[in-house]
Every structure is written in structure tokens, then in C-alpha cells.
Amino acid sequence: xxxxxxxxxxxxxxxxxxxxxxxxxxxxxxxxxxxxxxxxxxxxxxxxxxxxxxxxxxxxxxxxxxxxxxxxxxxxxxxxxxxxxxxxxxxxxxxxxxxxxxxxxxxxxxxxxxxxxxxxxxxxxxxxxxxxxxxxxxxxxxxxxxxxxxxxxxxxxxxxxxxxxxxxxxxxxxxxxxxxxxxxxxxxxxxxxxxxxxxxxxxxxxxxxxxxxxxxxxxxxxxxxxxxxxxxxxxxxxxxxxxxxxxxxxxxxxxxxxxxxxxxxxxxxxxxxxxxxxxxxxxxxxxxxxxxxxxxxxxxxxxxxxxxxxxxxxxxxxxxxxxxxxxxxxxxxxxxxxxxxxxxxxxxxxxxxxxxxxxxxxxxxxxxxxxxxxxxxxxxxxxxxxxxxxxxxxxxxxxxxxxxxxxxxxxxxxxxxxxxxxxxxxxxxxxxxxxxxxxxxxxxxxxxxxxx
Amino acid sequence: xxxxxxxxxxxxxxxxxxxxxxxxxxxxxxxxxxxxxxxxxxxxxxxxxxxxxxxxxxxxxxxxxxxxxxxxxxxxxxxxxxxxxxxxxxxxxxxxxxxxxxxxxxxxxxxxxxxxxxxxxxxxxxxxxxxxxxxxxxxxxxxxxxxxxxxxxxxxxxxxxxxxxxxxxxxxxxxxxxxxxxxxxxxxxxxxxxxxxxxxxxxxxxxxxxxxxxxxxxxxxxxxxxxxxxxxxxxxxxxxxxxxxxxxxxxxxxxxxxxxxxxxxxxxxxxxxxxxxxxxxxxxxxxxxxxxxxxxxxxxxxxxxxxxxxxxxxxxxxxxxxxxxxxxxxxxxxxxxxxxxxxxxxxxxxxxxxxxxxxxxxxxxxxxxxxxxxxxxxxxxxxxxxxxxxxxxxxxxxxxxxxxxxxxxxxxxxxxxxxxxxxxxxxxxxxxxxxxxxxxxxxxxxxxxxxx
Numbered sequence: 001x002x003x004x005x006x007x008x009x010x011x012x013x014x015x016x017x018x019x020x021x022x023x024x025x026x027x028x029x030x031x032x033x034x035x036x037x038x039x040x041x042x043x044x045x046x047x048x049x050x051x052x053x054x055x056x057x058x059x060x061x062x063x064x065x066x067x068x069x070x071x072x073x074x075x076x077x078x079x080x081x082x083x084x085x086x087x088x089x090x091x092x093x094x095x096x097x098x099x100x101x102x103x104x105x106x107x108x109x110x111x112x113x114x115x116x117x118x119x120x121x122x123x124x125x126x127x128x129x130x131x132x133x134x135x136x137x138x139x140x141x142x143x144x145x146x147x148x149x150x151x152x153x154x155x156x157x158x159x160x161x162x163x164x165x166x167x168x169x170x171x172x173x174x175x176x177x178x179x180x181x182x183x184x185x186x187x188x189x190x191x192x193x194x195x196x197x198x199x200x201x202x203x204x205x206x207x208x209x210x211x212x213x214x215x216x217x218x219x220x221x222x223x224x225x226x227x228x229x230x231x232x233x234x235x236x237x238x239x240x241x242x243x244x245x246x247x248x249x250x251x252x253x254x255x256x257x258x259x260x261x262x263x264x265x266x267x268x269x270x271x272x273x274x275x276x277x278x279x280x281x282x283x284x285x286x287x288x289x290x291x292x293x294x295x296x297x298x299x300x301x302x303x304x305x306x307x308x309x310x311x312x313x314x315x316x317x318x319x320x321x322x323x324x325x326x327x328x329x330x331x332x333x334x335x336x337x338x339x340x341x342x343x344x345x346x347x348x349x350x351x352x353x354x355x356x357x358x359x360x361x362x363x364x365x366x367x368x369x370x371x372x373x374x375x376x377x378x379x380x381x382x383x384x385x386x387x388x389x390x391x392x393x394x395x396x397x398x399x400x401x402x403x404x405x406x407x408x409x410x411x412x413x414x415x416x417x418x419x420x421x422x423x424x425x426x427x428x429x430x431x432x433x434x435x436x437x438x439x440x441x442x443x444x445x446x447x448x449x450x451x452x
Numbered sequence: 453x454x455x456x457x458x459x460x461x462x463x464x465x466x467x468x469x470x471x472x473x474x475x476x477x478x479x480x481x482x483x484x485x486x487x488x489x490x491x492x493x494x495x496x497x498x499x500x501x502x503x504x505x506x507x508x509x510x511x512x513x514x515x516x517x518x519x520x521x522x523x524x525x526x527x528x529x530x531x532x533x534x535x536x537x538x539x540x541x542x543x544x545x546x547x548x549x550x551x552x553x554x555x556x557x558x559x560x561x562x563x564x565x566x567x568x569x570x571x572x573x574x575x576x577x578x579x580x581x582x583x584x585x586x587x588x589x590x591x592x593x594x595x596x597x598x599x600x601x602x603x604x605x606x607x608x609x610x611x612x613x614x615x616x617x618x619x620x621x622x623x624x625x626x627x628x629x630x631x632x633x634x635x636x637x638x639x640x641x642x643x644x645x646x647x648x649x650x651x652x653x654x655x656x657x658x659x660x661x662x663x664x665x666x667x668x669x670x671x672x673x674x675x676x677x678x679x680x681x682x683x684x685x686x687x688x689x690x691x692x693x694x695x696x697x698x699x700x701x702x703x704x705x706x707x708x709x710x711x712x713x714x715x716x717x718x719x720x721x722x723x724x725x726x727x728x729x730x731x732x733x734x735x736x737x738x739x740x741x742x743x744x745x746x747x748x749x750x751x752x753x754x755x756x757x758x759x760x761x762x763x764x765x766x767x768x769x770x771x772x773x774x775x776x777x778x779x780x781x782x783x784x785x786x787x788x789x790x791x792x793x794x795x796x797x798x799x800x801x802x803x804x805x806x807x808x809x810x811x812x813x814x815x816x817x818x819x820x821x822x823x824x825x826x827x828x829x830x831x832x833x834x835x836x837x838x839x840x841x842x843x844x845x846x847x848x849x850x851x852x853x854x855x856x857x858x859x860x861x862x863x864x865x866x867x868x869x870x871x872x873x874x875x876x877x878x879x880x881x882x883x884x885x886x887x888x889x890x891x892x893x894x895x896x897x898x899x900x901x902x903x904x
Contacts, residue, residue: 199823201797201798201821201823202797203655203796203797272824272878272879273799273819273820273821273823273824273879274821274823274824274827275823275824275827275828276827277823316796344655344768344797345653345654345655345796345797345798346797346798347725347799347821349821367725367819367879367881368725369653369725369726369799371651371653371725371726371727371729372724372725372726375726375727375728376727426724426883427724427725427819427879427881427883429819429879429881431878431879
């Protein structure tokens with residue numbers, strides 16, 4: 001029975017679903033939260049009791065999502081898709097039918113293709129499906145896809161970074177109102193490479209057991225990404241494709257993919273509080289959306305686009321765990337564990353590294369520690385708090401922009417989102433550097449970053 | 453036999469002595485380093501070999517310091533006192549006799565009074581002894597006392613913070629050229645409390661053994677401080693003395709002391725990346741020197757002075773270790789260990805927390821991680837690197853200001869020292885906050901901070 005109260009319907013109650021609950025209770029106290037989760041444990045029940053949320057043990061599927069969820073959704077309610085393998089496109093359709101807002105932190109299909117089975121469910125293909133839906137969504141209730149930390153808040157940091165760089169280097173520019181303005185600014189700044197650069201140093205007390213996959217966020221999520229082909233936004237300054245690289249035959253053409261699972265591709269990265277580190281080029285939506293957003297075209301032909309990708313060094317125990325994927329299957333994973341209460345120290349350094357061919361490069365991002373994350377919100381570590389802060393900020397923005405159709409993080413008002421999420425992301429570190437992946441790499445070619 | 457080559461003579465080769473060696477080799481490559489240490493281990497010998505330093509196994513004492521050290525010192529050489537219980541005053545006299553520069557990171561006597569034996573070797577008394585010597589040091593070779601991280605570089609950060617606050621709050625002020633200018637600015641900003649605020653979250657892999665005292669820097673140093681009476685610079689805004697507090701009958705009168713060892717006095721503090729924490733009010737030179745430096749007098753009577761003290765939360769294993777001091781002696785300490793190679797994560801968040809009665813308060817300081825510290829300099833963790841970066845910057849400053857006599861950190865050119873040490877201290881975090889120790893503590897009285 002549909003009631004008139006405000007409702008947040010949440011699909012999936014894993015790491016991020018649990019982490020967002022305290023923020024919803026702070027920022028959306030007037031909403032009833034109703035959660036659907038396939039496998040419920042005691043701690044999840046306790047949590048729902050504490051936050052006065054309703055919890056239903058049911059897997060949301062292709063067949064049942066309409067009949068189960070639609071009766072719960074009214075105009076200006078929220079549908080949050082925080083599950084793995086629950087279709088972004090189908091849930092957006094459902095939300096918009098009811099006049100409800102929609103948000104997820106990652107574009108998902110109902111089912112991922114098996115590793116090695118091509119790119120049918122690559123981030124590129126999934127994004128194109130959303131873009132197709134978007135063409136018919138103008139004026140519909142606002143739906144924000146792929147908006148957590150990254151993908152998500154990093155697109156906000158990127159804009160802040162571009163404005164800061166222009167100001168630091170004394171470069172005048174027009175107000176940035178649309179994608180073309182931002183792309184023009186990026187070109188003026190000679191931005192060639194944008195790394196989403198993350199070095200997670202959180203450590204726990206418990207030793208990893210044989211066969212155990214340990215991470216600071218969803219193990220399913222990370223493993224899925226690790227086994228997908230590596231993907232990256234492909235800049236116009238690049239001279240030659242990397243080994244095993246392919247262009248797409250459809251869609252935006254902003255990105256390429258490699259015939260290699262993400263967990264086998266390593267690149268050089270850098271952060272202000274770790275300096276050089278070796279990162280994995282993990283496929284992520286923002287690599288594609290940022291590259292696409294910052295593309296300038298003349299007569300339809302791209303004349304400027306930066307290379308963009310996610311350069312990720314998970315926490316040390318996750319790195320260790322990734323050896324379990326050596327055969328590119330999940331067969332060696334005997335059990336999983338998410339580091340939360342047992343973390344004893346560390347920060348999740350996550351930011352946008354904007355590399356210019358002409359000017360000093362800028363790393364701007366968060367230095368959030370586990371000690372601070374715990375105090376800001378229960379049920380969180382530094383990693384999850386960055387995700388749910390980004391998501392909550394976008395939810396707040398939707399209320400004041402209710403009929404914008406389907407949007408990506410790059411389309412949002414960066415100042416609003418930044419101001420809303422900043423207390424959870426701070427300390428924000430903004431550091432200029434002359435760092436280069438190799439002494440000779442003045443051109444910032446992708447091959448200079450690639451570790452063979 | 454005295455040679456004409458440039459020489460750095462180092463007394464003491466413990467944690468800080470070992471940590472400064474890589475920085476000396478970078479910033480003072482043209483100097484020969486000659487080290488005196490009472491107890492030499494194999495790793496210390498290896499280190500000296502690697503850095504081409506000369507190492508002599510000899511304890512420097514009241515009786516032998518002149519005859520051993522003076523033949524090695526010429527004009528513009530450096531005498532670094534990095535030992536515990538080697539007299540600052542006697543080594544300054546020795547250096548100045550030879551025309552050599554002097555630096556230490558802490559004012560030391562030849563021997564500390566036993567715990568409970570009064571305040572003969574309190575930081576206040578030791579500083580007064582240096583001040584007495586200073587009166588006759590004008591034009592002598594430059595000697596900088598108590599200049600590492602804190603005491604030391606924090607006095608530089610304080611000045612940067614005061615300028616930033618004035619700019620952020622739109623307060624015009626005269627150029628700050630002398631102590632009175634800085635004190636006037638602090639008064640204009642209504643600065644009432646200056647906490648040197650430190651939250652060390654570095655953690656190691658090895659479990660602490662029973663009776664083992666573990667720390668991220670000299671265990672002797674920390675234990676000595678813990679057992680000395682708590683001391684703090686005492687502000688003019690304070691209404692009543694804390695329990696067990698005493699004023700001094702001699703000297704600057706800028707500070708008071710408590711009839712309690714430092715490790716038994718706890719205060720509330722805050723940092724940008726940990727938020728609230730309980731800290732120990734550990735006696736430190738900067739608490740006194742800062743309060744003294746920022747004192748304004750009218751007709752000889754203090755009309756403005758901030759309260760200043762060190763609010764320190766050592767790493768968790770050191771906190772655990774401090775229980776061994778429960779009887780206010782070192783009897784329960786069976787062994788000691790300095791965390792260095794076994795650190796797996798963490799940052800040493802160390803800054804100056806400038807609390808104003810009128811304006812938003814500012815925390816400005818370092819967020820340095822172990823991962824970064826290791827890459828910047830061998831033989832270091834985040835804690836030691838902050839110390840030796842401050843010390844090295846002052847050494848560089850002396851070369852261009854060779855005849856300034858005895859100076860404290862507060863007397864140095866803050867811009868020079870900041871620029872020199874900043875690469876080692878960054879990321880520098882600068883955060884405004886409305887934090888208060890208690891909701892009601894608008895007056896920022898010391899009793900609002902004290903944890904009973």
C-alpha cells in the first residue's frame with residue numbers, strides 16, 4: 001500500500017548501503033528508509049533497528065523489480081541502487097515512472113559477462129546504454145548515475161582543480177557553464193592526463209587467512225572491476241595505442257580498452273602523501289565520462305581530449321588478496337572480509353591528478369584518515385565515507401533540481417556538491433608538482449606511465 | 453689536529469642523529485660529519501659507512517667535552533647536540549669559543565633531576581639558564597636552541613598561521629618585524645590558547661612485549677619529558693590557576709608548572725584528520741618560549757599573553773607503554789624499541805592550533821605519512837623527518853646569518869625556514885574550525901581543556 005510519506009528505497013545493503021545509513025539519518029531525517037537485501041545477517045538487522053529503517057530479505061531481480069519496488073515509490077521519493085548486478089537502466093525507468101529520484105554509485109547490468117567474454121558489460125558499453133536512455137529523459141525526474149567517490153565526487157574535484165590551476169597560473173578564462181567551457185579551459189591549461197589517483201593505506205590487525213579476499217569496500221565490487229578489461233579515456237595527444245588496445249565501433253569513442261583484465265595492468269602514479277606508487281589501471285566509469293565531457297570537437301572531429309583513468313593502489317591486504325585472481329577467475333577465493341572495525345591506522349588518499357604539458361601539475365583530493373572517518377559517521381571507514389558523502393550530496397542537489405533527467409557527475413553543479421561533501425572529505429590537499437612518470441616523458445604519453 | 457675542511461660535529465647518534473644523516477648528505481654535502489656516541493651498535497656503524505661519516509665511541513661528558521670536541525671545531529663548523537643529558541649551555545660556550553655554529557632540538561642539562569625532585573631541570577629553568585647566557589652572546593656565532601619539530605618548526609608555523617588568520621578574517625596589520633609586532637597581531641586576533649597539537653597514528657606490526665616501551669622517537673627523550681612536571685605558558689586571559697599549579701619566582705614569568713608529572717595531565721585537543729582526541733600535556737620548551745615571545749607589556753606589566761602548551765597523543769603503542777611509568781619511575785621498563793622499519797601505516801599529524809576568542813580558530817600543520825617520509829629520506833619515519841627537516845632548515849639559515857648569538861625558534865626568519873622545510877613537512881593542512889573543548893567554553897579557560 002502506497003503511503004504519502006517521504007521514502008528512500010534502497011536496493012542492496014552491503015558495505016555502502018550500511019555506510020550511508022548514518023548520513024541519511026543526519027541529512028534526510030524526514031524520510032523512511034526501506035531496504036531490500038538478498039542475504040541479511042544479524043548485524044544488518046541490528047543496524048536497521050538502530051536507524052529505524054525497514055529491512056526486507058529479498059533479492060531484486062529482472063523479473064521482480066517492478067512489482068516489488070514500484071508500489072513503494074512516489075513522486076520525489078528516492079530509489080538508491082547500491083547493489084551489484086542490479087540494472088541501472090531498468091531501475092531508472094522504474095523510478096522515473098513513479099516520479100522518484102534515482103542514484104547509484106556505479107552503472108550495473110543485471111548480469112556481468114564472464115571474464116574473457118568480451119566487452120558486452122564493459123564500463124564503456126554500460127555507459128552507452130545509459131546515454132541512449134538519457135536521450136529520452138529530458139524533463140524527467142532527476143537520476144544521477146555513478147556518483148559516489150569515484151566515479152562521482154572526483155568529477156567535482158576535477159572542476160575545482162581546473163579553476164584553481166587557472167588562478168594559480170594566472171590564466172584568464174570565461175565562466176565555465178557547460179562542457180565546452182570546461183574542455184576549453186582544460187585545453188588552455190594543456191591538460192593531457194587526468195589520473196584518478198588513490199593510495200589506500202588503511203591497515204587492520206587481523207592477518208589475512210589463506211584464500212581470504214580482504215578489502216576496505218565491497219569485495220564483489222573490486223573483484224568484478226579487476227576481472228573486467230582495463231579501460232581508459234584516450235587523449236588526442238597520444239601518439240600510439242598501447243599493446244592489446246582496441247577502439248570501440250560505437251558510441252562516444254572517448255575511450256579505449258585493453259585485452260587484459262584490469263588487475264594485470266599497472267601504471268605509475270603519485271600522491272602528495274605517498275609520492276610515487278605503482279597503481280592498477282582499474283576500469284571505472286569516470287575514466288570514460290571525464291574524457292568524454294572534456295572533448296572538444298571541430299566539425300564533429302575531436303581536436304582535444306585528455307587521457308583519463310583510475311590509478312588505484314588498494315590497501316596492502318587487498319593487493320595481497322588480488323593474487324587470488326591470478327587465473328582470472330574467482331575460484332581461489334575461499335572467503336571475503338571487509339576491513340572496518342579492525343582497522344588500526346591509515347588514510348585513504350584519493351584525488352584527481354591533473355597533469356599538464358606546460359604548467360605545474362595539480363593533485364587535489366582527500367587525505368581522510370580512519371580515525372576521523374569513524375568520528376564523522378558510524379559504520380564507516382575512510383573509503384566508504386568518501387563514497388557516501390558524494391552520494392548524499394547529489395541526493396541533496398536533486399531536491400532543488402528535480403526534473404533534470406539522467407545526469408552524470410560531470411553534469412552536476414560542482415560548487416554545491418563540493419560544499420556539501422567537503423566536511424566529510426577534508427582534509428582536502430591541493431598540491432602542485434613537477435612530477436613526471438619518467439624523466440624523459442615531457443609529452444605525457446600513456447606509455448610513459450605504463451609499467452611493463 | 454685541526455684541519456681546514458668544513459665539519460659537522462654531532463654529539464649523540466640515537467634516533468634523531470641517525471635520521472638527520474641523509475638530510476645532511478643532501479643539503480650539506482661539502483661537510484665532513486664526525487659523530488660521538490656512547491654506545492655504538494652494528495647498524496650505526498653501517499650507517500656511518502654508507503654516509504661516509506666518522507664515528508667515535510665515546511660519551512661526551514661535563515669533564516671531557518672541551519678536550520674532545522674543541523680541537524675539531526673551526527669557524528663556521530657546526531656543533532649539533534642531539535644527545536640526551538649533554539649540556540646545551542656548555543656546548544654553546546664551546547662552539548662560540550671556536551667560531552662554530554650550534555644547534556640542538558631540546559635544551560638539556562648534564563643531568564636531569566630525579567622525578568619528584570622539584571623543578572631544577574624543568575624546561576622553564578633550563579630555558580632561563582640559556583637566556584642568561586644569551587644576554588652576553590650578542591654578535592657571537594649563531595647558536596639555535598630547541599629547534600627540531602617541536603620545539604622548533606611549530607614556532608614557524610605559528611607565525612604563518614597568524615598571518616593567514618589576519619588575511620582570512622580581513623584584519624589589517626603592520627608588518628611583523630619583531631616580537632612586539634607578532635604579539636600585537638596575536639592580541640588583535642584575540643588569540644587566547646595556542647596548542648601544539650600532535651596525534652601520531654603510526655602503527656607497527658610487532659606486538660609490544662611486557663615491559664617494553666615503544667615509541668616513534670627516542671624513548672629516553674619521551675620518558676624524561678613524561679616524568680618532568682607539566683609546564684605551560686600561562687595566558688593573561690586565565691582567571692584561575694589549575695590545581696597544583698605554581699608560578700615561578702624568577703625569570704620571564706611566562707609559564708607555570710604543575711606538581712604532577714607530565715604523563716598524568718590530560719587535556720582535550722583536536723586535529724583536522726582525527727578531530728577530538730585526549731592528549732597529554734607534556735612539558736616542552738615551545739610552550740614557554742611562545743608564550744614569552746607573544747607577551748605584551750605596559751610599564752613592565754604583562755597585558756597580553758596567550759596560554760600555550762604541547763597537547764600530545766603519541767602513537768597507540770607509546771600510550772600503552774606509558775602505563776609502565778605508573779609509579780613515576782622507569783623501574784618497570786624492561787626494554788625499549790623505536791618504531792621505524794616495522795611501521796605499516798599511519799601519519800604524524802603535528803601542527804599549531806591557534807584558538808581565538810573572537811574569530812574562527814586555525815589548525816595549521818603537517819599530515820605527513822610514513823609512506824611519504826620513507827621516500828623522502830632513508831632512516832626516517834614521519835616523526836623523525838619533521839624534527840630533522842626543522843633542524844636542517846635552521847642550519848641553512850645560520851650560514852647566511854652567522855653572527856646572531858643565541859636564538860630560539862621564535863627569533864628566526866619564518867619565511868626562510870618554512871620554505872626550506874616545507875617539502876619535508878607537506879602535506880601542510882590549514883583548517884579553520886569553530887571547535888571548542890566544551891560547548892560552554894567561550895572564554896577558552898585552561899580548565900575547559902583539562903580532563904580530570
